[in-house]
Amino acid sequence: MIVSVDCAIFGFERELSIFLIKRTNPYFKNKWSLPGSIVFEDESLEDAAERTLYELSGLKNIYLDQVGAFGDPKRTKGARILTVSFMAIIDKSKYNLEPKVKNRTFISQTNEEELILSGKWFKLNEMPLLPQDHSEIAHTALKFLRQKFRYSPICFELLPEKFTLKELQDLYQAVYEVQLDPSNFRKKILKSNWLVELDEYSQQGSSRKARLYAFNMVLQEQGDEQEFVFDF
Amino acid sequence: MIVSVDCAIFGFERELSIFLIKRTNPYFKNKWSLPGSIVFEDESLEDAAERTLYELSGLKNIYLDQVGAFGDPKRTKGARILTVSFMAIIDKSKYNLEPKVKNRTFISQTNEEELILSGKWFKLNEMPLLPQDHSEIAHTALKFLRQKFRYSPICFELLPEKFTLKELQDLYQAVYEVQLDPSNFRKKILKSNWLVELDEYSQQGSSRKARLYAFNMVLQEQGDEQEFVFDF
DNA sequence: CCAAAAGTGTTACAAGTACACCCATGA
DNA sequence: TCATGGGTGTACTTGTAACACTTTTGG
Known part of the structure; x- marks a missing residue:
């Protein structure tokens, strides 16, 4: 089974926002989606999430928590991909996010190249509908954030x-x-x-x-x- | 990557206990471990956890929650296995747990057969050291249980x-x-x-x-x- | 009638809620 | 000097902690 990571990056500056990227690949063509990446064979999930964060937003050394695994066999078309989602949070005013890596080899059946077009902040209530189960993942991450907020000084x-x-x-x-x-x-x-x-x-x-x-x-x-x- | 599920089954009857099983296979030989199983290609994680629960303890239709994914590349010897852990809870006095399936094909490099020997309840403070990262998984599941307990009437x-x-x-x-x-x-x-x-x-x-x-x-x-x- | 556990009541104090009011600052 | 948001004080209500006291039951 292919394993990926997806990151819900939340930022605050008067309001809560989420950072999404637009990229070309068979499954995300021209849609805003969570920054994500395939997990390499010798890489831990956390490492993959950190790498993804850097490649697709430029962030390094920020707060990161695992939210959970999403593994429905029908969540992706084509090859089955299990994804492990992470939640990252930052002070929005401190960073200017932008993808650092503009094209990557997309590992799947077809193994095409994917272009990372751009990234953008969305206010939570203006978040578009995301492809695959990314909307569900984003909402689960938000629930996770609220929960974590209660008992941890994040x-x-x-x-x-x-x-x-x-x-x-x-x-x-x-x-x-x-x-x-x-x-x-x-x-x-x-x-x-x-x-x-x-x-x-x-x-x-x-x-x-x-x-x-x-x-x-x-x-x-x-x-x-x-x-x-x-x-x- | 191979994906498995592992279940931490907690039961209560004056004290909190956890149900462990003993089985033969290259990695668990004669050690108490969490009931777990490989996830089939067309099976969701929840379905795999429910199947595992039935096969290895006889439980059906009980409370089940995903705890998280454990994916360190070195958590298993041999082929890399990512495991998604679940937490199940029951009234201990209501069930008499026993593995329903006594032998299964163990899907890995070698593809050997594994024998399920027995299952047993352990009080939390008498839980033995578990193989691989199962001890860590069990403790994470317990923390999850405590957390869930606060805000959900489980x-x-x-x-x-x-x-x-x-x-x-x-x-x-x-x-x-x-x-x-x-x-x-x-x-x-x-x-x-x-x-x-x-x-x-x-x-x-x-x-x-x-x-x-x-x-x-x-x-x-x-x-x-x-x-x-x-x-x- | 006594021991043991179930169940009620009381009191002192801490915490939460809803406001009224004063303070510092820029326009 | 007035409007605005920062900051303090207070009175009322609710929640918590500790513990004394009453009730039921089996032996």
Whole structure:
């Protein structure tokens, strides 16, 4: 069986978006799809996902999690391909994504060459219908992101190193699709020890300057699980 | 690449246990391992997991969830095998597990026949070291179970249809490895609408008879997610 | 009548919710 | 000086934790 990886890259900048690419190959011709690649014989799934990320978006060393395997025999036309999906998250403002590799040999029955045409961010509610089961994979990855968000401090991967409480609140609101009371959000998040208060202030906006905060790095060491339950 | 499925079957009866099997084949010779099987060419991963479950434990129509893919190129000696792991949970007292298929053709380079010798329950802390990366898979499945437990009412899969609050409390204690105050547990769980109070009483024990409860079936329909956050 | 487990009640405190209000800043 | 968003305080409600007390049952 052929095995591939597909990556759902989520980015944040006021809103949650997903990065999709357009490429030519028998199955994706001219449709926006998740960046993906065949897994090489001597390559682990994580390595394949990292390589894919670099080749198709230019990203390196970013947060990456396995979401799951999609293996329906009918999910692809032609040869059966099992795909393992990954979720990547970044601060959108920090990177300018663009495919690094413009053409690759597409390993399948026909073994054609595929051209990577371009990549583009889509707001979640403006995401087009994706080919094969990529829409399902993207939605599963989003559910996975929401779940992970609850008990692991991954929110900081989606923000600049220094951020205001408002930005963090906007992120929570975007991910959970809720409205939060700024006053209560502030109290709750400050009572946890996730944040470090900085002596710097945001220079944006036409009103009072907001204090900047950073993620408390000590927390990163104690793996995930348990400690971080943060519901709203 | 060869693709297989492996199942971590968890059962409850006072304690959490896992069901392992012993079989002969080049890689598992005489070691306890997770029940697993090669995925056939025209079979979905879920179908393969269900078939495996039936062939190696006799279970049919039980709760099953995909945990994830394990695809390190060095996880198996010989041909590379990617495995997708599943987690199954049952009320241990309801079934008497035993392999239904005693020998199968083992699809690999050598294509030998494998004999399924026996199956046995192991308490979690008495689980032996498993071959290949099966120990890692089992631990990942357990973490998955704990996680799922929080926000999905899967606890009822592990109990008889009618159960006492004490039994439910024991289950929570076993899964989360904590001690709970019976009085407070009772209040919290009864305030949720998970349970239906029955007019029946347990006939066990040499003291006051405990009232029996059942799962509120209405909840089963509204899929998982959100509604069911139940921490202790 | 006693031990053991089921089940109820009470109290003190922590956490969450909904606001009103003050502060700093640019226009 | 006013509008805007940042930030603080407070009163009310709800949830949690610890533990004392009552009820039922078998021996």
